[in-house]
Amino acid sequence: MARALQKVTKAISKKRSGKGKTNSLHQNSRDAQRLRRAGAREDKLARLLDAATRNNQLYVDRVAWFKSAIESSSGPVSEEELRLLTDLFIAPEERIVNRKEAEMREYRAGFWVPDLRDEQGRAKLERWAGEWSGLNTLNFVRVVKGEGGAVKTSSFPPKGLS
Numbered sequence: 001m002a003r004a005l006q007k008v009t010k011a012i013s014k015k016r017s018g019k020g021k022t023n024s025l026h027q028n029s030r031d032a033q034r035l036r037r038a039g040a041r042e043d044k045l046a047r048l049l050d051a052a053t054r055n056n057q058l059y060v061d062r063v064a065w066f067k068s069a070i071e072s073s074s075g076p077v078s079e080e081e082l083r084l085l086t087d088l089f090i091a092p093e094e095r096i097v098n099r100k101e102a103e104m105r106e107y108r109a110g111f112w113v114p115d116l117r118d119e120q121g122r123a124k125l126e127r128w129a130g131e132w133s134g135l136n137t138l139n140f141v142r143v144v145k146g147e148g149g150a151v152k153t154s155s156f157p158p159k160g161l162s
Contacts, residue, residue, distance in 0.1 A: 008038040056132045059112070059158060063135060065089055066114050067125050077116035079143075079151045086111050086143050110142030112158040117141070117151070 012031045025032040069085055070077065077085070090103050103111070115121040121139050128134050140154040 003038065003041065005038040005042045008034050060132050063114055064130055067128060070116060070122060076118045076122060079117065082113065082116060082143055082151065086113060107145045110144050110152060112140055112142055112154055115139040115141045
């Protein structure tokens with residue numbers, strides 16, 4: 001049974017035109033109900049895709065900032081420099097206080113950033129095209145705030161403290 005709105009519309013149109021009937025449907029006919037369900041499915045999928053895209057944009061923006069931050073330098077980045085870059089990323093975000101507070105909480109628990117500690121990780125970030133789908137090729141770490149803070153390897157996508 002066809003599930004996509006376009007397929008349902010095509011199937012109903014084909015069925016109705018084959019019998020020589022007009023293209024109007026009764027309000028509560030089976031075909032009208034199929035069209036409504038298919039339309040509702042399409043709307044739901046579009047809303048879910050938009051929500052996922054908005055959620056992912058936060059991480060895309062973060063990785064893009066780190067990419068632009070390392071453009072003027074070369075070579076791998078030390079853990080201390082990675083910690084400094086993380087501090088610099090969080091500092092100008094004061095225009096949205098809630099976002100900064102959330103990022104500081106994440107920083108205390110482990111801030112998710114691309115791994116720039118070796119030349120290969122840096123090269124991958126420089127080749128990254130700025131898309132969410134391209135992030136799976138990068139390696140990530142969690143940077144913990146403070147002098148005794150650790151830099152732990154992480155995974156993609158960032159769910160909890162991976």
